[in-house]
Amino acid sequence: MVLFRRSLGDVLRERRLERGLTLREVSAEARVSLGYISEIERGQKEASSELLASLCGALELPLSQVLREVSDAVALEEAAAAGATPIPVPAPRPDVVASAA
Secondary structure, three states: OOOHHHHHHHHHHHHHHHOOOOHHHHHHHHOOOHHHHHHHHOOOOOOOHHHHHHHHHHHOOOHHHHHHHHHHHHHHHHHHHOOOOOOOOOOOOOOOOOOOO
16 A cells, blocks of 8 residues: 655655755754654654645755655555556656746
8 A cells, every 4th residue: 555654754854865954954944843754754644734845945845846756656656566567757857947837
């Protein structure tokens, strides 16, 4: 069974580590307890939209990028669970911004 919260936690942890930030630093910037962020990263707690926005702000990531990465990860897990050959998803490029125009 694919859990959104687990995929979300994985993405948030990966992005935090890429930026070389500690849980303590993200906690202070997002104004969220360190323990709660840890539980979110481990997929043990659900993040509200407000909390997720605070975490994305602390990580200097657009919410849309995080949700896109989580969506891609969930799609890959679903395909694997169904026995399908997953289609590789390209890594997001932070220097490219999608336009609604």
